[in-house]
Amino acid sequence: MNAAYWLPVIFAGLMGLAMLVYVVLDGFDLGVGLLLPLADDAGKDRMVASIGPFWDANETWLVLGAGLLLVAFPMAHGVVFGALYIPVLLMLVGLILRGVAFDFRVKARDPHRPWWNAIFAFGSLLASLAQGVMLGRYLTGFADGALPWLFALLVGAGLTAAYALLGACWLIMKTEGALQRQALGWARRSVPGAGLAVLLVSIVTPLANPAIAGKWFALPQLFLLLPLPLGTLALFVVQWLALPRLARRQAAGNDSYCWLPFATTVGMVLLAFWGLAYSVFPQVIPGRMDIWQAASDPEALWIMLWGALLVLPCIIGYTAFAYRVFWGKTGTLRYQ
C-alpha cells in the first residue's frame, strides 16, 4: 500500500468525521434557532442560553469540513462549490444572520429585540434549508432538471425537520419546566419530517446513481448492510414511543431519561451518515470524481496529517471540557 493510495482515504475519513460532528453539533443549535418563534420571551432567553457557550465552536466544524475539502481535495472543492454557488450563498447569509443575531438580540435596544429574534430564526431556517438543498444537489451529482431540484428542495425540508428534532431533544435534555414540556411536543412533531427525509434520501439516492444501487442491492452485501436501515427504523420507533412516556413522567416531576431522545436522534444521524458514506465512498462527487483524482499531492497531505493527528485529540479534549463546564440544566446566561 502506498501513501498516494491511503492518504486520500484517511482524509476522506477525517472530512467525513468533521461533517458528521458538524451536523450533530450545529444541527442542535440551528434546530434551537428554528424553534425559537414557538416559545414565549422567557423561553426564548433560556433557549438561546442553552446554546450560547457552544455555537462558535460548533460552527468551526463546518470550517474544518469545508476546509478539508478545500485543502485535501482541491479539484473537487472548485467543482462542488462552483455547482452549489447559490445554495452556498444562501447558507452563508443564513449563518451570518443567525450568528450575529445571537449577540445583537441581548445587546441592542429593547424595541429591536423582537427583530433580532426573528432574524435569528430566519437565519437558522435559511441555513438549514440551504444545507439540505446542498446535500440533495450533491447526491444527484448536480443533475439538471425539475425532478432533481424538487428532490433537493425536499431534502432541504427534511434536513430542517431533522435539525428541529435535534434542537428539541437538546432542549428536553438541557431545560426543565414549561419549556421542557413544550420541547417534548416539538420533538414529537419533528419526528415524521425527519423520518420522511431519511426515507426519501434512501430511496432516491440509489435510483439516481445506478452505481450506488449496485453497491447496496447485491448479495451478500445486502445482508451485511441490513442493520443500517433496520437500526434506523428501530431508533425511530424508540423515539416515537419514548416521547409521550417522557411527557407523562415530566408532568409527574420525574426527569430521568431526559437525555434519551437526544441520544436516539444522534444515533439516527450516525446511521444515516454511515449509509451515505458507504454509498458515496470512494467517490468524492458521485459518478464524476473519486478521492484519488481530487486529492492534493501526498507531500501536502502528509504535513496536514501530522498536524491533525497531534491537534485533533486536543480539540476533542477541550471541547469535551467545555461541554462539561456547562453540564446540566441551563441557567440564565450571564457574562462573568
Added chain:
Amino acid sequence: MELDALALARAQFAANISFHILFPSINIALAWVLLFFKLRYLRTGRQAWMDAYGFWVKIFALSFALGVVSGVTMSFQFGTNWPGYMQTVGNIAGPLLAYEILTAFFLEAGFLGIMLFGRSRVSERVHTLATLLVAFGNSLSAFWIIALNSWMQTPAGFVMKDGRAHVTSWLEVIFNPSMPYRLTHMLLASGLTVAFLVAGLSAYRLLKADRSAGNAVALKTGVWLAALLIPLQILAGDAHGLNTMTHQPAKLAAIEGVWHTERGAPLLLFALPNADTQSNDYALGIPRLASLIIKHDPDGEIRGLNEFAQHPPVAKVFWSFRVMVGVGVLMLLASWLTAWQLRRRDAAGLDRRLLYLLVGMTFAGWVATLAGWYVTEIGRQPWLVTGVLTTAQAAGAATGSMVAGSLLTYLALYAGLLLAYISVLFHLAGKAAGQADAAVALKEVQA
C-alpha cells in the same frame, strides 16, 4: 449587457475580506487587553479592572461573532470564485489554512464559552487561562494567515512542477521574506485599532457623565497603549517599506508615484497619478525626501514603474498609502496630546475637546488598517501569487450576473451589519454610562 465576471469576483472578494478584517483587527488585540484587565484585577483586587473587563468582554463577544461568521464566508470563497488558486498553489496554501483551522480556530472558539459565560462555573485560574488561550488562539490565527498572505506576496521555498507548486522548505515558505514585517505591522495595527476603540468609547462614556472607576482605567489603558504603539508602528512601517523596495519594487514605485526611475525623488504629498500620460498631475512634494526615506540617501535611486512590464494600478495604491499614513500621523498627535494631559490629571479632568477628538477617532484604526491592506493587496496586482499565478488565471466559471447577484447580497448584508454593530457599541456605552450614573446617585442618597 455583458458583466465582467472577473472584476465582479474581485470586488466581491474585496468586500468579503474587507468586512472580515474589521473584526479580527479588533479581536486579536482586544483579547490581550482583556487578559491585561483580568491580570490587573488579580494583582490589585480593584473592582474597577473587573468592571472594565465586564464591559469590554461584551464587545469582544459581539466582534468575535462577526469575525467568525464573516470568516466562514472566506473558506467557501476560494472554491466558488477562485478554483485556480488551490489547483496551482494548494500544496502550500492547503496546509497553512489547515493549520490555522486546527491550531487556532478551534482553540479560540473552544475556550470562548468559558471566557464569556463560565466565570461562575470554573475557578478564577481556569477562567484566566481561558482568556489567555482565546487571546493566544487569535494571534496564532493571525500568524498562519499572514504567513500565507506574505507567501503570496513574496513566495519562497518551493519549485514549480507541471504547473503546481511543490514545497522544498516549509521554514522558507512560512518565514518568507516579507512575513516578519507584515506580521509585526498587522499585530501593531490591531493594537492601535483596539487602543483607539477603547479610548473612543470610554471618552464617549465620560462625555455622558460616566465617572465610574472602571471606565477611567479603560480610558487610560487605551490612551497609553496608543501612545506607546504608534511610534513602534511608524518604525515597523518604515522597515516594511524597505522590505517592499527589495522584494516588490513595482508596488513601492506605485506607492511613491514614481513613473520613471529617478535619483533624488521627492516625497509626494499630493498628486493625481495619470495612467494615460504615465505621469502625475498637480504634483506637490518635498524634494529628495522619498529617496532619503527609502534609500537613506537624498540622491538615492528609486526604480520607476517604467521598468516593470506589469505593474499595479497606481492611483489606488498611491492614495491608500496616503490615507494610511495620514491617519497614522493623526493617531500620533491625538494619543500623545491626551497622554500628556493624563500625566497631570485623572481621566475626568481631560479637556472636553480632546474627548470629542477621541470619540471621532473611535474607528480610526479600521480606516488605517483597511487602507494599509489595500496598499499591499492592490499593490500585488496583477499577480495573485507574485510571479506564479495571476488573479485572472485563478478565476472560476461563475457568470457575471451570478457574481453580481451575490456581490449585491453581501454588500446589503454588510452595510446593515456594520450599521448595527457601530450603533450597538455606542448603545452599550451609553447604557453603561447610565448605570454608572445611577450607581453614583444611589451612593449619594445612601450617604
